[in-house]
Amino acid sequence: MRLLIPGGAGYIGSHMVRYAQERGHDCVVLDDFSTGHEWAVKDCEILRVNLLDHDRLSQLLKGRHFDGVIHFAAKSLVGESVKKPDLYYRNNVAGTLNLVHMMRSNDVNNLVFSSTAAIFGNPVTDRIAEDHPKNPINPYGQSKLMVEHMLRDICSANDFNATCLRYFNAAGAHESGEIGEVHDPETHLIPNVLKAALSNKSSLKIFGDDYPTPDGTCIRDYVHVTDLAQAHLLGFERMQKNKGFSAFNLGNGDGFSVLEVIKGCECIANNEIQFQVDARRNGDSAVLVADNELGLRELNWNPEYRDINDIIKSAWYWHNSEKC
Numbered sequence: 001m002r003l004l005i006p007g008g009a010g011y012i013g014s015h016m017v018r019y020a021q022e023r024g025h026d027c028v029v030l031d032d033f034s035t036g037h038e039w040a041v042k043d044c045e046i047l048r049v050n051l052l053d054h055d056r057l058s059q060l061l062k063g064r065h066f067d068g069v070i071h072f073a074a075k076s077l078v079g080e081s082v083k084k085p086d087l088y089y090r091n092n093v094a095g096t097l098n099l100v101h102m103m104r105s106n107d108v109n110n111l112v113f114s115s116t117a118a119i120f121g122n123p124v125t126d127r128i129a130e131d132h133p134k135n136p137i138n139p140y141g142q143s144k145l146m147v148e149h150m151l152r153d154i155c156s157a158n159d160f161n162a163t164c165l166r167y168f169n170a171a172g173a174h175e176s177g178e179i180g181e182v183h184d185p186e187t188h189l190i191p192n193v194l195k196a197a198l199s200n201k202s203s204l205k206i207f208g209d210d211y212p213t214p215d216g217t218c219i220r221d222y223v224h225v226t227d228l229a230q231a232h233l234l235g236f237e238r239m240q241k242n243k244g245f246s247a248f249n250l251g252n253g254d255g256f257s258v259l260e261v262i263k264g265c266e267c268i269a270n271n272e273i274q275f276q277v278d279a280r281r282n283g284d285s286a287v288l289v290a291d292n293e294l295g296l297r298e299l300n301w302n303p304e305y306r307d308i309n310d311i312i313k314s315a316w317y318w319h320n321s322e323k324c
């Protein structure tokens with residue numbers, strides 16, 4: 001298959017490109033490198049363009065055939081989205097609308113879209129299934145939910161297929177140690193804990209230890225980035241038979257607290273990790289864990305990294321690699 005991958009130079013997108021290449025697919029990366037990295041992409045054509053640049057996008061994509069698009073390009077910092085909502089709605093919603101417009105004018109009708117658990121807002125059930133109420137509590141989550149609504153309507157009105165995959169917490173790295181997670185600023189727990197393990201002066205902060213959880217810290221669901229890539233290709237294959245709009249929650253279905261993750265990292269790094277407890281952050285729910293039954297069944301998804309320690313080990317390997 002020939003796949004266009006917007007956001008393919010970012011953390012999850014670059015793992016998607018590797019995964020697809022390893023299975024013989026031809027990938028073209030489209031990225032403006034606002035948060036992506038050139039070193040993360042190899043052996044494929046790169047289209048350097050911002051999705052908001054309608055004219056250049058049209059020029060670059062005109063007349064080109066793709067079997068489909070796997071779309072990761074977005075801004076995804078919750079705090080930044082609260083401060084700059086217009087940036088998030090423009091980049092994530094208008095950018096996706098431009099992309100879909102280009103796809104339709106080039107007769108490319110299959111899209112897999114990176115959505116997020118942030119569309120659900122505060123959970124009202126222990127595990128979050130696809131039909132859980134959707135009340136995002138920040139502009140980032142809102143922008144992704146808007147795209148989901150937009151895609152549902154476009155699929156109903158046209159011969160267009162979209163699969164939205166709502167990830168919980170992506171984590172881990174490619175087994176080669178050549179690519180892994182690098183965000184600036186890094187807001188994700190595992191890379192920050194592992195960086196603290198490698199540094200003499202740890203400035204690691206955890207936010208709140210008075211949540212209604214067994215150890216008082218927030219509980220999250222971590223899903224390995226290669227398992228996410230697997231789910232995207234499966235989502236793509238499923239769309240060949242199941243036309244129209246679909247959405248699946250992608251998580252491991254198990255939750256781990258911040259302190260459990262720190263303990264796991266200490267064991268793997270063989271080092272005691274110092275941290276400070278800070279106040280709770282606005283908008284952090286106590287527990288966010290996926291009900292992943294529908295995705296496992298419908299996508300035929302078979303995640304390899306079911307144990308949190310294996311996810312941490314793969315991230316640790318990346319953090320110790322020369323490339324990181």
Ligand SMILES: NC(=O)c1ccc[n+]([C@@H]2O[C@H](COP(=O)([O-])OP(=O)(O)OC[C@H]3O[C@@H](n4cnc5c(N)ncnc54)[C@H](O)[C@@H]3O)[C@@H](O)[C@H]2O)c1
Nearest residue numbers: 007009010011012032033034035036050051073074076170
């Ligand atoms: N990392 C997670 O845990 C997580 C969880 C849920 C959902 N997501 C979603 O997954 C996707 C990928 O996340 P990530 O962690 O890899 O982020 P990332 O920032 O590493 O990657 C995003 C990529 O998109 C590119 N990009 C952004 N806006 C663009 C634009 N307008 N035009 C062209 N390129 C643009 C960036 O340069 C970057 O390469 C995002 O859509 C994010 O919302 C991530």
